[in-house]
Every structure is written in structure tokens, then in C-alpha cells.
Amino acid sequence: MTTLLLNSLAAALYLLAGAYLAWTVRVGQEPRRQYLFAAVAVALLVHGLGVFSQVMVDNTVELGFFRVSSLLFWVINLIVLASSLRKPLHNLFIPLLPLSAVGVLASLLGQGAGHPIVLDYALASHVLLSILAYSLLTIATLQALLLAWQNHQLKHRHPTGRVRLLPPLQTMEALLFELLWAGHIALTLSILSGFVFLDDLFAQHLVHKTVFSLAAWVIYSVLLWGRHQLGWRGYTAIRWTLGGFVLLMLAYFGSKLVLELILDRY
Structure with a gap:
């Protein structure tokens, strides 16, 4: 019951803060950051307590499809x-x-999905690095989508209205690549920790995750190289960012979806 109340309250707080932010955008005003940040901080506190009660199960960690999604949103918002x-x-x-x-x-x-596991320090470090990498690269993807909308508005000569609430285009691109660099480093460390700490990354239940993760790592590496060497920007950077994100989500959520929500039913 406590878990239900905490998570329901967290969802309500997120929606209230989102409604306030949507209203400021609708009327073309900057939100009062102290109010927005305070509301999000309270929602994060409640959400953190709720997701902890879901993930920690009798001294084990439950990283099922739905629960880890909630955990990722908590980390991303934080x-x-x-x-x-x-x-x-x-x-x-x-x-x-x-x-x-x-x-x-x-x-x-979806509380019934997933299987509790016992984490040692080695596996815990791999899991934490993976969550950090997914979170940072998800934020980079949202930034890329916002940048794409800003580019579209400016190219179609709509420099006023809601788009004026965003930082300059150069600042938006700089923020995107800062996030990409941070996420790429975390992803690299996550993959390396997997090879070091896990027995066989190409075992049957891990091969999909490993292949897609490596493919995403290559995409992000090429993008960052292209930025440094060829000055990639704009829609080129956005497309590569979205491509890497699709592969990354297939690596984790695609494999978990198949293993936990489809194969477990048969």
C-alpha cells in the first residue's frame, strides 16, 4: 500500500509540475525556475522512495521491465x-x-514482471554505469529533438513565439554534444565493465543486448568523430543521435521486453 501511495503521489506531482510548465509555454512566458525546481525536487523525493520500495525486494534487486523504466526516469529527472x-x-x-x-x-x-537478483559489487557497478549511460543518452536524445524543432522553426522563419523561450541555437548544440560526450564515456565504461565482470556477454540471454550496445557505441563514436573532424551539426547530428538511441533502447528494453513479457508467457 505504501508503494502504491508513494508512486501515485509522484505521478500526480509530475503531472502538476508538467501542467505548470505547459501553461508557461502556452502563454509564452519563462517559468519561475524556483517554483518549477522545487516541485520537481519534491516529486523526485517521493518518486525515489517509491521506486526504492519497488526495486529492493527482500535484500535482492528487482530490475524488471517496468520497474527499471521508472528507475531510469528518476535518474534522468535528477x-x-x-x-x-x-x-x-x-x-x-x-x-x-x-x-x-x-x-x-x-x-x-507491471509489478509482476522480472526476477529478483542478488547484486555483488562487480555486477552493481556494471548496472549503475549502464543506468547512467542510458539516462545521459536519453537526455541527449530529448535535447536533439528539441534542437530539431528549433531548427525547423528558424528555417521556416518563425523566430518569435515559443521558440524564443529556448537558448540560442549554438548553445543548444553545445549542450547536445556535452551530453553526448558524457553519455558516450559512461556507455564505454559500462561495456568495458560488462566484459570484465560478466562471465559471457555473448551468452544466449545477453547476446542481443551486447550486439545492440556495441552498435550504438559505434554510432555515437562516429558522430563525435564527425563533430570533431568534419564539424557535423544540425540535422546530421540529430539523425545520428536518434539512430544511436534507437539501437541503445533495443539493446536494453528490446531484450527485456522479449525475455520478460513475451517469452515468459510461453
């Missing part, structure tokens, strides 16, 4: 909130807050 204190990333809360509410509610509906 990173965006902390980063927004120094950088203009608070606009990412526009899609994040309603998606977070959906993720939290889905974790309640």
Missing part, C-alpha cells in the same frame, strides 16, 4: 534538475514530466 541549476536544460522537463508520470504508473501496473 540529472536534468541538477544540470538545470547551471545550464539552460529545464525545457527538457516539457516532455520528461508527463512521460515520467506514465513510467511511474506503468511500474505499478
Whole structure:
């Protein structure tokens, strides 16, 4: 019952904060950051307590499909909130807050999925690095989508209205590549820790995750090389970012979806 109340309250708080942010965008005003950040911080506190009660099960860790989705949203929102204190990333809360509410509610509906596992220090480090990498690269993808919308508005000569609430295009691109670099480093460490700490990354139940993760790593590596050597920017950078994200999500959520929600039923 406590888990249900905490997660339901977290979803409600996310929706309220999202409604306030949507209203400011609708009327073309900058949100009062202290109010927005305070609301998100309270939602994160409640969400954190709720997701902890879901993930920790009798001294084991339950990383099922729906619960890990909720955990990822918690980490993503925490990173965006902390980063927004120094950088203009608070606009990412526009899609994040309603998606977070959906993720939290889905974790309640799908509580039966997944199998509790015991984490040692080695496996825990790999899991934490993976969650950090997925979170940072998800934020980079949201930033890329926002950048794509900004590019579209400016190219079609709509420099006023809602687009004026965003930072300059150069700042948006710089933020995108900062996030990509951070996510790529975390992804590299996650893959390396998997090879070091896991017995066989190409075992039958891990091969999909390994192949897609390596493919995503190659995509992000080429993108960062292209940025450094060829000055890639704009839609080229956006397309490569989205391509890497699709592969990364197939690596984790695709394999978990098949293993836990499809194969387990047969």
C-alpha cells in the first residue's frame, strides 16, 4: 500500500509540475525556475522512495521491465534538475514530466514482471554505469529533438513565439554534444565493465543486448568523430543521435521486453 501511495503521489506531482510548465509555454512566458525546481525536487523525493520500495525486494534487486523504466526516469529527472541549476536544460522537463508520470504508473501496473537478483559489487557497478549511460543518452536524445524543432522553426522563419523561450541555437548544440560526450564515456565504461565482470556477454540471454550496445557505441563514436573532424551539426547530428538511441533502447528494453513479457508467457 505504501508503494502504491508513494508512486501515485509522484505521478500526480509530475503531472502538476508538467501542467505548470505547459501553461508557461502556452502563454509564452519563462517559468519561475524556483517554483518549477522545487516541485520537481519534491516529486523526485517521493518518486525515489517509491521506486526504492519497488526495486529492493527482500535484500535482492528487482530490475524488471517496468520497474527499471521508472528507475531510469528518476535518474534522468535528477540529472536534468541538477544540470538545470547551471545550464539552460529545464525545457527538457516539457516532455520528461508527463512521460515520467506514465513510467511511474506503468511500474505499478507491471509489478509482476522480472526476477529478483542478488547484486555483488562487480555486477552493481556494471548496472549503475549502464543506468547512467542510458539516462545521459536519453537526455541527449530529448535535447536533439528539441534542437530539431528549433531548427525547423528558424528555417521556416518563425523566430518569435515559443521558440524564443529556448537558448540560442549554438548553445543548444553545445549542450547536445556535452551530453553526448558524457553519455558516450559512461556507455564505454559500462561495456568495458560488462566484459570484465560478466562471465559471457555473448551468452544466449545477453547476446542481443551486447550486439545492440556495441552498435550504438559505434554510432555515437562516429558522430563525435564527425563533430570533431568534419564539424557535423544540425540535422546530421540529430539523425545520428536518434539512430544511436534507437539501437541503445533495443539493446536494453528490446531484450527485456522479449525475455520478460513475451517469452515468459510461453
